Amino acid sequence: xxxxxxxxxxxxxxxxxxxxxxxxxxxxxxxxxxxxxxxxxxxxxxxxxxxxxxxxxxxxxxxxxxxxxxxxxxxxxxxxxxxxxxxxxxxxxxxxxxxxxxxxxxxxxxxxxxxxxxxxxxxxxxxxxxxxxxxxxxxxxxxxxxxxxxxxxxxxxxxxxxxxxxxxxxxxxxxxxxxxxxxxxxxxxxxxxxxxxxxxxxxxxxxxxxxxxxxxxxxxxxxxxxxxxxxxxxxxxxxxxxxxxxxxxxxxxxxxxxxxxxxxxxxxxxxxxxxxxxxxxxxxxxxxxxxxxxxxxxxxxxxxxxxxxxxxxxxxxxxxxxxxxxxxxxxxxxxxxxxxxxxxxxxxxxxxxxxxxxxxxxxxxxxxxxxxxxxxxxxxxxxxxxxxxxxxxxxxxxxxxxxxxxxxxxxxxxxxxxxxxxxxxxxxxxxxxxxxxxxxxxxxxxxxxxxxxxxxxxxxxxxxxxxxxxxxxxxxxxxxxxxxxxxxxxxxxxxxxxxxxxxxxxxxxxxxxxxxxxxxxxxxxxxxxxxxxxxxxxxxxxxxxxxxxxxxxxxxxxxxxxxxxxxxxxxxxxxxxxxxxxxxxxxxxxxxxxxxxxxxxxxxxxxxxxxxxxxxxxxxxxxxxxxxxxxxxxxxxxxxxxxxxxxxxxxxxxxxxxxxxxxxxxxxxxxxxxxxxxxxxxxxxxxxxxxxxxxxxxxxxxxxxxxxxxxxxxxxxxxxx
Amino acid sequence: xxxxxxxxxxxxxxxxxxxxxxxxxxxxxxxxxxxxxxxxxxxxxxxxxxxxxxxxxxxxxxxxxxxxxxxxxxxxxxxxxxxxxxxxxxxxxxxxxxxxxxxxxxxxxxxxxxxxxxxxxxxxxxxxxxxxxxxxxxxxxxxxxxxxxxxxxxxxxxxxxxxxxxxxxxxxxxxxxxxxxxxxxxxxxxxxxxxxxxxxxxxxxxxx
Numbered sequence: 001x002x003x004x005x006x007x008x009x010x011x012x013x014x015x016x017x018x019x020x021x022x023x024x025x026x027x028x029x030x031x032x033x034x035x036x037x038x039x040x041x042x043x044x045x046x047x048x049x050x051x052x053x054x055x056x057x058x059x060x061x062x063x064x065x066x067x068x069x070x071x072x073x074x075x076x077x078x079x080x081x082x083x084x085x086x087x088x089x090x091x092x093x094x095x096x097x098x099x100x101x102x103x104x105x106x107x108x109x110x111x112x113x114x115x116x117x118x119x120x121x122x123x124x125x126x127x128x129x130x131x132x133x134x135x136x137x138x139x140x141x142x143x144x145x146x147x148x149x150x151x152x153x154x155x156x157x158x159x160x161x162x163x164x165x166x167x168x169x170x171x172x173x174x175x176x177x178x179x180x181x182x183x184x185x186x187x188x189x190x191x192x193x194x195x196x197x198x199x200x201x202x203x204x205x206x207x208x209x210x211x212x213x214x215x216x217x218x219x220x221x222x223x224x225x226x227x228x229x230x231x232x233x234x235x236x237x238x239x240x241x242x243x244x245x246x247x248x249x250x251x252x253x254x255x256x257x258x259x260x261x262x263x264x265x266x267x268x269x270x271x272x273x274x275x276x277x278x279x280x281x282x283x284x285x286x287x288x289x290x291x292x293x294x295x296x297x298x299x300x301x302x303x304x305x306x307x308x309x310x311x312x313x314x315x316x317x318x319x320x321x322x323x324x325x326x327x328x329x330x331x332x333x334x335x336x337x338x339x340x341x342x343x344x345x346x347x348x349x350x351x352x353x354x355x356x357x358x359x360x361x362x363x364x365x366x367x368x369x370x371x372x373x374x375x376x377x378x379x380x381x382x383x384x385x386x387x388x389x390x391x392x393x394x395x396x397x398x399x400x401x402x403x404x405x406x407x408x409x410x411x412x413x414x415x416x417x418x419x420x421x422x423x424x425x426x427x428x429x430x431x432x433x434x435x436x437x438x439x440x441x442x443x444x445x446x447x448x449x450x451x452x453x454x455x456x457x458x459x460x461x462x463x464x465x466x467x468x469x470x471x472x473x474x475x476x477x478x479x480x481x482x483x484x485x486x487x488x489x490x491x492x493x494x495x496x497x498x499x500x501x502x503x504x505x506x507x508x509x510x511x512x513x514x515x516x517x518x519x520x521x522x523x524x525x526x527x528x529x530x531x532x533x534x535x536x537x538x539x540x541x542x543x544x545x546x547x548x549x550x551x552x553x554x555x556x557x558x559x560x561x562x563x564x565x566x567x568x569x570x571x572x573x574x575x576x577x578x579x580x581x582x583x584x585x586x587x588x589x590x591x592x593x594x595x596x597x598x599x600x601x602x603x604x605x606x607x608x609x610x611x612x613x614x615x616x617x618x619x620x621x622x623x624x625x626x627x628x629x630x631x632x633x634x635x636x637x638x639x640x641x642x643x644x645x646x647x648x649x650x651x652x653x654x655x656x657x658x659x660x661x662x663x664x665x666x667x668x669x670x671x672x673x674x675x676x677x678x679x680x681x682x683x684x685x686x687x688x689x690x691x692x693x694x695x696x697x698x699x700x701x702x703x704x705x706x707x708x709x710x711x712x713x714x715x716x717x718x719x720x721x
Numbered sequence: 722x723x724x725x726x727x728x729x730x731x732x733x734x735x736x737x738x739x740x741x742x743x744x745x746x747x748x749x750x751x752x753x754x755x756x757x758x759x760x761x762x763x764x765x766x767x768x769x770x771x772x773x774x775x776x777x778x779x780x781x782x783x784x785x786x787x788x789x790x791x792x793x794x795x796x797x798x799x800x801x802x803x804x805x806x807x808x809x810x811x812x813x814x815x816x817x818x819x820x821x822x823x824x825x826x827x828x829x830x831x832x833x834x835x836x837x838x839x840x841x842x843x844x845x846x847x848x849x850x851x852x853x854x855x856x857x858x859x860x861x862x863x864x865x866x867x868x869x870x871x872x873x874x875x876x877x878x879x880x881x882x883x884x885x886x887x888x889x890x891x892x893x894x895x896x897x898x899x900x901x902x903x904x905x906x907x908x909x910x911x912x913x914x915x916x917x918x919x920x921x922x923x924x925x926x927x928x929x
Contacts, residue, residue, distance in 0.1 A: 025862035026854055028870030029877055031805025031845030038804035101795065102788055175809045175817060175871040175905050225807070225871030226905050259810050446869030446906050609865045609911065616907025641814040641903060649909040650896025 003505065005498055005563030007600055008459065010666065014525065015459035017661075019605045023451045023465065024223070024444065033223045036195040037176050041183060041252035045074050046101045047244050049092035049237070050111045051261060055120035055326035055634025057086045059093060059113060067096055067110040072103040075247035076111070079236055086115070087299045088328050089635045090264040095240040097253045120326040122629040124169070124271050124296035133321045139294075140322040142304045148315030153288035157279025161352040166273030167340050167682060167700045168626040169296065171263045172333060173644065176225020178266045179256030182241040187250070190217045194238055195256075197227040198482035199443045203475055205234035210242050219475040227445050228617075229332030230267030232484050260639040268627055269333030270302025271295045271323075272340035273699075276348040278313075284358050284366040286349070289313040293344060296323035297330025305341035310416050310571075311349070312370045327629055327636070332484060334617065335417060335675035339682050343700065346413040346683035351696055354398045360412055360687065361391055371414070374571040378414055381573040381595040381660060385412070388593045388656050389575040399694025405583040408590070409692025412575045415679035419598070419672030421490020421566030424559040425478035428457065428499040430507055431552045434542035436461065437469040438499075442480035442492050444472065447674050448606025449488055455602055456493045460500035462524035463541050478556070486672025490566030491559045493602050493670045498565075499557025506555065511539060511547045567669040572596040574615065574680035576688040577653075582711060585704030587689055589619055589653035592681070597660035599671035604659065611657045611677040618681020620647035623701050754835075767835050774834050778803055779847020793837040794818045794829035797844065805845035805874040816902030819875040819882075820844045826882035828901075845874035848881070857881045860918045866911030872904040876912060884919055 008016065027033045052059075064076045075097045080086060086093070093113050098104040121138055133139035154160060180194035190212060194202055199221055207214035224231065241255040257266060274293035280286050289311075295302045301322030308316065353363035364382060368375045386392055391410060400407035426440040438457055444450045450472065454465040461468075471477060481491060508519035511529055515522065515537050523532040530538030539547075559566065577591040594611045601607050624645045628637045638644040682700050689707065690696045695714040697706050753772055754765035768789035775784045776793075778801060785800040794811075797803040797820070806829045809817035813831035820829045821843040848855035854862065857877050867873040876899070883890065883898040890898065895916060904912075 021862050022865055022867065024870070025865070025867055026858070028867045028873050029845070029858035029861040030849065030854060031874035031877070032851075033870055034804065035807075035871065037808065038798065040799060040802050101799070102790065173905055175807065175815070175869070175903075177809075223870060226869045228905070259812070446867075448868075605865050609868060609908070612910045613868055613907030616909055617905070620907075640812055641810045642812075646903045646905060647907075647909075648896075648903060649899045649912060652907075652909050655910050 003501060003562065005501060005561070005565060007497070007565060007669065010662070013459060014462070015455045015465065016602055017604060020451060020455060020465065020603060022448055022606060023454055035176050035223045035225050036179060036181060036193045036221060037225065037256050039181055039193055041181055044181065044252040044254055045097040045099060045244070045248055046104045047095050047097040047241060047253050047255035048104045048108050049079070049240065050094040050108050050113055052086045052091045052093050052115065053089060053635070054086065054115055054117050055089045055122055056118040057115035058118060059084050059086065060116050061114035062094060063112040064094060067107040070103065070107050070110060072099040073107045074098055074251065075244045077240055077243045077247065079240055088265065088326050090261050090328060092236050092240065095244060095255065097244040097248055120634045122325055122327050122634050123631050124294070124323040124325060125273070128294050128321045128323065130319065130321065138324050140301050140324060141319070142301065142322045143318060143320035146317045150288050150290055150315040150317040153315035154277070154279045154290070157287050158282045159352065159356050160277065160279040161348060161355050162275070162277045163348050163351055163696060163698065164275050165344050165347050165698050167271060167343050169271045169327065170269045170621050170625040171627050171644065172228045172230035172267045172331070173263060173646065174226035174228065174230060177257040177259065177262040178231060178235055178237060179254070180238045180241045181252050181254040182245040183252035184245055184250030188216055190242060192217060192219045192238070192242070194219060194221060195224050195231060196221055197224065197231040197443065197445050197484060198233065199473055200441045200475055200479045201482050202234055202238070206238060206242060209234065209239045221443060221473045224443065224445050228334045229336065229484060232332060232482050259641065263639045263644055264636045265328035267331035267333065268297060268328055270297030270330045270340070272302070272305045272344060274307070274344045276344060278348050278352045280352055280356060282356070284356055284363050286311065286313055286367045286370060288315040289318070291318045291344065293319070294321040294323055295340065296325050296327070298327050299324055300329050302330050303337050305337045305344060307341045307344050309338070309341035309345035310371060310414050311345060311367070312372055326634060327627070334614070334678045338415060338417065338679040339621070342413055342415055342679045343682045343686065347686050347696065350411065350687040350690065357397065359395050361386065361395065364414070374416060374569070377571040377597055377660070378573060381571060381597065384658050384660070385573045385575050385593050385595045388595070388658060389577065389591065391575060398691060400692050405581055407580050407582055407692040408578070409580070409688045409690070410575060410577055411684045411687025411689070411691055412573065413680035413683035413687065415572050415676055417486060417570055417676035417679070418568045419486040419490065419570055419676070420568035421494050421559050421670060422481035422485070422487035424480050424491035424495035426492070426495045426499050426557045427478050427554055428496065428503050428557060429552050429554045430503050430545055430548070432545055432548040432550065434545040435469065436463065436467060437471065438496065439471045439477040440480055440492065441475050441477040442472050442488065443483055445483045447488065447610060448603050449492060451606055452489055452602045453492050453496050456496045457500045460497060461504055463527055486674040486676065489602065489672050490670045494559040494561065494565035495557040497557070498561050499555045502557065503553050503555035506553045507544060511544045514547060515539065565669050567599050567671050570597050570671055570673070570676050572676050572680060574677070574684045576681070576684040578685060578688040578692055580689055580692045580707060582693060585707035587623055587702050587707060589651065589685070591654040591656065592619070593656045594677050595658045595660065596673060596677050597665055598673040599668040600666045601659055601661050602670060607659060607673050608657050610673050612655055614677035615655055615681055616647055616652050618678055619652050619685065621701065622682045622685040623647065623651070626701055772835065774838060776834065776837055776842060777840065778842045779844060787834050789833065789835050791834045792830050793832040793834045793842070796834035797829060803844055803846050807871055807875060809871070816879055817872050817875040819878040819902065821878055821882055824885070826879050845877045857884070857919060860915035861911070863918060864911040864914035866908050866915045868906035868908055872902060876902050876904065880912070880916060884916070889920055890916070
């Protein structure tokens with residue numbers, strides 16, 4: 001008999017969709033959670049790297065002899081040998097392991113490397129000339145696309161706005177830096193503790209890098225101190241730690257980055273800048289889009305932001321150029337390319353609405369059909385956000401006319417994301433003593449994956465979450481996928497729902513006769529297995545499991561699989577209320593509202609935390625974050641957390657989150673939520689600042705300097721006119 | 722707990738240090754601090770080699786031979802495996818290594834281990850016995866004030882030290898008091914909720 005895998009209806013959910021404390025909250029808030037960085041393995045060595053100080057260079061000479069003679073030094077490996085070309089400052093050239101950190105650092109200083117410096121480019125502000133870009137090695141033309149008839153559409157447009165917008169390169173700034181501990185318990189086996197979003201994928205990558213069978217590489221991680229997309233792959237540091245361990249007779253070698261290389265080399269979000277032209281009819285009907293955009297994320301470029309973002313503008317012409325420059329390369333940064341695309345789209349449209357003398361809210365509603373296929377969701381979300389922000393009651397046209405230097409304004413933005421569940425495998429075992437164990441090679445990157453898995457299994461088996469022993473974070477468990485693309489919740493919840501349903505059905509088959517019932521008549525709830533139509537005919541969970549005799553039940557669950565349990569495609573609306581001091585240029589967030597759909601919500605508390613965290617991260621990149629590069633030296637200037645400042649507790653204002661759930665949303669199944677709410681803050685906050693002070697501050701972050709510059713520019717233009 | 726009597730903190734002013742610098746360079750390379758008399762006061766001079774260091778951490782006396790340049794943070798983490806305090810910026814900028822030293826919140830990355838001798842050091846690991854949660858940690862759990870959790874132990878200690886001093890904090894006091902700690906996942910709403918819960922279960926004075 002085929003099982004019909006369907007999420008329980010709202011009135012049947014006992015744990016799914018209920019607010020639960022994070023199960024790893026106690027171990028984290030008591031400081032007992034052990035991260036890779038925290039582990040002290042027996043006889044462990046410490047490794048650090050010799051970093052290339054130049055943005056573009058060739059290695060000409062390496063002398064490690066002095067370091068190798070130093071007492072306490074256990075091994076040296078060359079990562080980039082003589083002749084190798086280096087493409088960004090901070091690249092590791094040599095790694096050295098020693099008995100303690102101080103000795104490793106001393107040894108790094110004792111290694112002499114010589115370079116031939118090559119021409120470098122580390123900036124990206126300058127608008128590339130397209131015809132030159134097509135010939136130059138510093139540029140890659142990534143996109144040239146026309147749809148509809150933009151020329152005619154702009155002629156028909158009654159109101160046209162042109163502007164220049166941009167977001168800088170920013171970093172991930174994971175609090176736990178990248179790194180690993182490698183050890184060979186014997187010459188045939190490698191054991192890796194690694195700070196990663198990808199426990200299941202590391203062994204293949206590492207095996208390939210060091211020519212060692214992936215099957216003999218054991219990867220383990222209990223907790224990771226942030227990844228945000230920067231810890232999906234294996235790094236040179238991971239490879240070096242394994243090579244150094246091999247040199248040191250298999251002793252554990254810990255190689256964790258310091259803060260400077262973390263910010264300089266361990267991932268960034270590419271910049272995106274654009275000249276944008278948009279045209280509409282007088283009534284606000286959006287007709288045409290034209291953009292010339294460019295951006296950078298290192299030698300690999302930065303990808304092309306999907307603009308115009310979420311809007312199906314009928315007539316478009318767009319070109320994008322990747323600036324090939326010598327900065328630490330880009331990596332997926334929470335919703336790759338979307339925050340940039342959102343700024344490059346929602347800011348010019350907000351300016352267009354202002355030129356049309358329209359409230360942006362009305363402008364969006366007027367063009368809601370262009371938001372296909374999510375017009376209905378966005379429309380509903382806008383109405384919810386309006387209520388939570390008091391938008392319609394409080395909105396004023398561009399420029400707060402009230403007296404005094406502090407101006408208040410409102411801004412909004414829309415976003416989307418995929419988020420379908422990834423490939424997952426899980427093994428769920430019901431033991432004859434009633435204990436239950438779930439083994440899964442996934443990882444909880446702080447999103448609440450552990451809590452969600454337990455909520456699904458607890459709900460399905462009708463037993464408390466704390467009766468289930470959950471084992472994750474190890475590649476010896478059934479294979480899951482990397483936690484990226486907001487794909488984890490859909491994958492792990494679906495796989496475990498299938499496994500728990502199968503295990504439960506196998507248990508029902510064993511105990512049905514004891515209850516004088518058919519297996520199909522039974523249900524598991526309230527810690528009992530009972531006849532659904534007659535709760536008096538029941539067994540406690542423990543007694544039911546005892547009927548298994550000596551044999552446990554193990555059910556394997558997968559995703560994808562039978563039944564539509566996970567889905568893709570969400571919409572979100574965010575609104576920001578800001579105050580801007582026109583004398584100091586300081587922007588203050590008064591309030592932000594985030595309205596988000598993500599299908600069926602398994603863990604509302606943790607889902608809400610994801611949205612809150614994304615909004616806070618968004619406030620941080622909107623107001624403070626920028627990777628500042630120096631063209632003269634080719635290096636990053638703000639490599640610690642004073643000058644690369646994150647938003648603090650007092651910077652975020654009041655935050656209101658609303659999850660669209662219930663009928664019309666739940667039926668879609670489980671969809672990831674980690675990334676989408678990170679997208680809108682940049683545009684929403686920038687639009688709120690424009691609404692407050694009456695002029696556009698074109699680039700993020702909205703620093704006091706940039707705010708004052710925009711005000712001065714507007715004043716001098718006003719004086720000229 | 723009479724460590725305070727055992728070892729005096731060096732407490733050398735920059736001016737005094739300059740005066741004695743000639744003496745320290747001629748001090749023999751032996752374990753243990755050399756006691757010098759400077760301006761009529763006893764001054765302990767450590768290093769340059771390893772020196773025995775004894776710390777009082779979470780009520781336990783812990784000893785190791787450490788170079789004088791080793792920070793309290795590195796001593797805790799690497800020598801004593803007390804890893805609640807995290808190394809994030811290592812420059813007194815982010816608060817992830819916050820511990821309490823004689824009831825005051827300090828950045829463990831910015832204190833030398835030799836200077837922490839004789840002081841009572843408390844980390845999140847020592848706030849409550851294993852299996853139990855201190856009320857501050859419990860409030861963090863109740864308000865989902867941790868995601869990846871790497872900043873959390875530092876925040877818990879900063880919150881404890883702050884609330885000990887300001888049991889009925891205003892919003893402004895809270896923003897300033899916890900302004901020395903940063904979180905990347907964005908758990909501030911939960912932390913504010915935890916503080917509100919700890920300050921009497923109600924709203925903080927001056928709004929959320």
